[in-house]
Amino acid sequence: xxxxxxxxxxxxxxxxxxxxxxxxxxxxxxxxxxxxxxxxxxxxxxxxxxxxxxxxxxxxxxxxxxxxxxxxxxxxxxxxxxxxxxxxxxxxxxxxxxxxxxxxxxxxxxxxxxxxxxxxxxxxxxxxxxxxxxxxxxxxxxxxxxxxxxxxxxxxxxxxxxxxxxxxxxxxxxxxxxxxxxxxxxxxxxxxxxxxxxxxxxxxxxxxxxxxxxxxxxxxxxxxxxxxxxxxxxxxxxxxxxxxxxxxxxxxxxxxxxxxxxxxxxxxxxxxxxxxxxxxxxxxxxxxxxxxxxxxxxxxxxxxxxxxxxxxxxxxxxxxxxxxxxxxxxxxxxxxxxxxxxxxxxxxxxxxxxxxxxxxxxxxxxxxxxxxxxxxxxxxxxxxxxxxxxxxxxxxxxxxxxxxxxxxxxxxxxxxxxxxxxxxxxxxxxxxxxxxxxxxxxxxxxxxxxxxxxxxxxxxxxxxxxxxxxxxxxxxxxxxxxxxxxxxxxxxxxxxxxxxxxxxxxxxxxxxx
Ligand code: HEM
Ligand SMILES: *[C@@H]1O[C@H](CO)[C@@H](O)[C@H](O)[C@H]1NC(C)=O
Ligand SMILES: *[C@@H]1O[C@H](CO)[C@@H](O)[C@H](O)[C@H]1NC(C)=O
Ligand SMILES: *[C@@H]1O[C@H](CO)[C@@H](O)[C@H](O)[C@H]1NC(C)=O
Numbered sequence: 322x323x324x325x326x327x328x329x330x331x332x333x334x335x336x337x338x339x340x341x342x343x344x345x346x347x348x349x350x351x352x353x354x355x356x357x358x359x360x361x362x363x364x365x366x367x368x369x370x371x372x373x374x375x376x377x378x379x380x381x382x383x384x385x386x387x388x389x390x391x392x393x394x395x396x397x398x399x400x401x402x403x404x405x406x407x408x409x410x411x412x413x414x415x416x417x418x419x420x421x422x423x424x425x426x427x428x429x430x431x432x433x434x435x436x437x438x439x440x441x442x443x444x445x446x447x448x449x450x451x452x453x454x455x456x457x458x459x460x461x462x463x464x465x466x467x468x469x470x471x472x473x474x475x476x477x478x479x480x481x482x483x484x485x486x487x488x489x490x491x492x493x494x495x496x497x498x499x500x501x502x503x504x505x506x507x508x509x510x511x512x513x514x515x516x517x518x519x520x521x522x523x524x525x526x527x528x529x530x531x532x533x534x535x536x537x538x539x540x541x542x543x544x545x546x547x548x549x550x551x552x553x554x555x556x557x558x559x560x561x562x563x564x565x566x567x568x569x570x571x572x573x574x575x576x577x578x579x580x581x582x583x584x585x586x587x588x589x590x591x592x593x594x595x596x597x598x599x600x601x602x603x604x605x606x607x608x609x610x611x612x613x614x615x616x617x618x619x620x621x622x623x624x625x626x627x628x629x630x631x632x633x634x635x636x637x638x639x640x641x642x643x644x645x646x647x648x649x650x651x652x653x654x655x656x657x658x659x660x661x662x663x664x665x666x667x668x669x670x671x672x673x674x675x676x677x678x679x680x681x682x683x684x685x686x687x688x689x690x691x692x693x694x695x696x697x698x699x700x701x702x703x704x705x706x707x708x709x710x711x712x713x714x715x716x717x718x719x720x721x722x723x724x725x726x727x728x729x730x731x732x733x734x735x736x737x738x739x740x741x742x743x744x745x746x747x748x749x750x751x752x753x754x755x756x757x758x759x760x761x762x763x764x765x766x767x768x769x770x771x772x773x774x775x776x777x778x779x780x781x782x783x784x785x786x787x788x789x790x791x792x793x794x795x796x797x798x799x800x801x802x803x804x805x806x807x808x809x810x811x812x813x814x815x816x817x818x819x820x821x822x823x824x825x826x827x828x829x830x831x832x833x834x
Pocket of ligand 4 (some may be wrong): 447740757758762763764765768
């Protein structure tokens with residue numbers, strides 16, 4: 322879910338706000354009376370229009386961007402293809418900018434016209450994420466419109482707490498224990514369809530994570546219009562990070578149309594379920610229960626939001642894992658050995674060969690690979706909050722209305738927290754990280770409720786992938802693209818083939834080599 326990063330990614334949004342922010346800046350420069358004695362966090366606020374965004378663009382090795390910067394002012398009035406190029410540059414630039422933030426610091430800046438405080442200090446990040454009464458989530462209106470205003474991400478207080486309770490009921494450990502074998506079937510059928518082919522890892526992983534999300538949200542509902550849902554999501558995602566210009570032909574327009582269609586598909590499911598009057602033990606069932614007290618619109622917005630949050634995130638992490646394992650033979654061997662020994666154990670004891678919950682809790686090597694990938698890839702590199710009132714923290718003032726960005730990636734890549742941070746080394750997680758230094762799923766009020774499910778589906782896929790298949794990365798480029806999270810170049814094309822001891826009749830013969 323790059324919902325959070327999205328805030329600053331839209332150039333049209335930016336341009337419209339340039340004017341407004343000038344006005345705002347004027348006020349923000351003067352913290353309100355009561356706290357005037359407290360200093361603002363250090364850092365230069367930069368040039369008033371776009372603040373340090375200008376400097377961060379000029380750090381882009383690609384000179385193109387720096388020379389095009391003046392076009393910003395005319396963006397909303399032009400629809401040329403330059404837009405999408407500019408847009409992609411901005412995504413890159415923002416990551417460059419945040420990567421220069423010193424570790425342990427709190428640092429004031431501007432991002433695209435908004436005054437903000439960037440935080441790479443673990444305690445401060447935790448403080449911001451846990452003090453919901455002081456810091457609220459903040460998103461651009463276009464993202465809210467696209468995902469649905471009633472979505473869990475955008476809210477606080479009683480409504481948010483109610484939604485969170487309902488979502489956690491479906492995704493907490495006790496609830497997902499029962500779907501291990503269903504997830505396993507999905508994993509096996511995906512792997513089977515990839516066998517012997519050149520695949521784009523990211524796209525195929527999206528298909529896997531989408532099916533797992535549908536399973537947990539709709540159970541095995543036969544009335545599910547899966548094709549329709551898939552098609553709409555595809556369009557929605559393509560438009561999500563586009564310019565929010567709602568004119569026929571734009572990606573944004575198409576995405577908004579797809580969103581409407583999604584709502585219709587969901588309305589159909591809701592009405593069929595009401596007619597059938599069956600109990601459903603899935604997220605939809607939980608949202609529809611009388612006690613939940615949700616309107617149809619609230620249900621729809623949140624189903625759309627949860628699928629969105631579940632899919633690309635988990636697929637991106639899986640793609641990075643495939644890359645890192647593909648590049649490090651010794652780590653791959655350790656994972657394969659751990660997974661193979663689970664199979665051998667089951668066979669020796671004459672047990673069912675299916676994975677069960679306790680198997681997945683007994684995969685320490687593989688789990689460390691997941692943790693290390695979450696750290697090093699830090700796919701949600703930061704999130705956004707906004708100060709609800711003037712806040713004092715560590716002797717500094719964060720004025721009301723300022724954006725606050727906990728920078729997860731910086732915290733995860735600081736040598737103070739992780740030795741040789743740029744090295745992929747799962748064994749570092751043999752020791753528990755220092756408190757608050759590892760937050761791949763966020764922390765506090767809005768922390769990811771899907772984290773157990775994400776880890777479970779990754780483990781299940783890796784179990785079958787490593788014991789039954791080998792893969793090779795097509796051309797090992799080290800480039801990164803954004804789609805919408807940082808992703809290996811071209812979505813990581815790989816070829817997958819069955820291992821010699823895994824025959825096409827799909828029986829697995831354990832070997833000891
Ligand atoms: C490895 C995959 C995933 C990662 C790295 C991840 C990361 C995150 C993070 C960092 C947040 C907090 C954002 C913030 O504080 O602004 C979050 C929120 C959320 N995630 Fe995930 N997530 C993943 C998978 C999932 C899955 C599988 C689901 C659904 C089953 C899910 C559902 C959600 C929801 C609903 C929220 C919003 C919670 C709220 O606002 O209270 N995520 N996720
Ligand atoms: C899960 O599988 C393990 C063997 O891998 C077995 O020892 C255990 O009894 C199984 N647990 C359940 C609840 O079936
Ligand atoms: C693979 O990972 C191990 C453990 O982290 C490390 O010692 C080794 O240098 C890595 N090898 C390569 C080729 O990166
Ligand atoms: C938040 O961080 C604390 C300390 O690092 C940790 O104990 C807690 O489990 C985290 N909460 C969530 C929801 O991740």
